[in-house]
Amino acid sequence: MLQFKGKGVYSAIAIGAASLFKRQQVQLSRRHIEDTQDEIRRLESAKQKAISQLSQIYEKAVGEVGEKDAQIFEIHIMMLEDDDYNESIQNIITTESVDAQYAVAVTAENFSQMFAQMDDAYMQARAADVKDISNRLIACLGEQADSVDGGTEKIIVFADDLAPSETMSLDKDRVLAFVTAGGSPNSHTAILARSLNIPAVIGAGEEVLRCVSDGQTVVVNGHTGEITIDPDERFIAMARAEQQQDIRSMALLQELKGKQNVTLDGTRVNVFANIQGVDEIDAALDQFVDTHHEAVLRLIEMSVRSAHANGAWIGICGELAADMWN
Secondary structure, eight states: EEEEOOOOEEEOOOEEEEEEOOOOOOOOOBBOOOHHHHHHHHOOOOOHHHHHHHHHHHHHHHHHHOOHHHHHHHHHHHHOHHHHHHHHHHHHHHTTTTTTHHHHHHHHHHHHHHTTTSHHHHHHHHHHHHHHHHHHHHHHTTTTTBBBSSSOOOOOEEEEEOHHHHHHHHHHHTTTEEEEESOOOOOOOHHHHHHHOEEEEEEOTTTTHHHOOTOOOOEEEETTTTEESOOHHHHHHHHHHHHHHHHHHHHHHHHHTTTOOOOOTBOOOOOOOOOGGGGGGHHHHHHHTTTTTTHHHHHHHHHHHHHHTTTOOOOOHHHHHHHOOO
């Protein structure tokens, strides 16, 4: 039994078989090209394929994590269409008579370094995005694809790191959790893990990848950030008991929804929902079974005022509309 520790980004426990994420390693070499215009056409075809892939990932992400968290893939599409990015690749192809994969790799390195050296944290984060879209473009040029094993067993994915697009490409019905050697709790991948309700531990270190093999039983504890490889039966039993406790705790929270927030001495406590965009309204309202709760009514008032200010039509439907004036 081996144990490692990283940073948990979604508090839940998963028990399953390990599966190492197999990222295609592209051996890039500087190849001389006679017909540079034909190579640029090949580049354009690969770019359109990459954009099509990202559009599909975006649609999937909207359905699974909401529009706000899916926006990263719209940004990736915009970056693929960026004039400076594309001109750099094409200039390298035409002036040096080299293949498109090499030109994309050089451009990716130049642009990622430029972003990484900026003072603004937001712009620094774009360095990883440039590498992500460039790797996708190179893969489309070479017809490569990343993968986990193609079985049906529930799995826990291990990887050095996962780009946002790689995270969304995982089969949610099969993936119980994922563990990465690197990464940040504030990364897009960590945010997506939380939105997908997938137990995840990041920053576990490179050693964990050297010590785990496909098929090994693993316990991932998103509460503590602990990863246990080849646990004994006693440890598995304890992990399952903690899983059940999590389930009971969530069920208890569901039972409390809609009840009066009043202490034993009669003091009322207001509970509010903190949202960042309109796409989170449904999830926030779902937590308030009492539709006449002050927070719900205030949210409706804000929505109505905003709609009127922008000349938009707004309506109320469902149970709230039926008894709103009672």
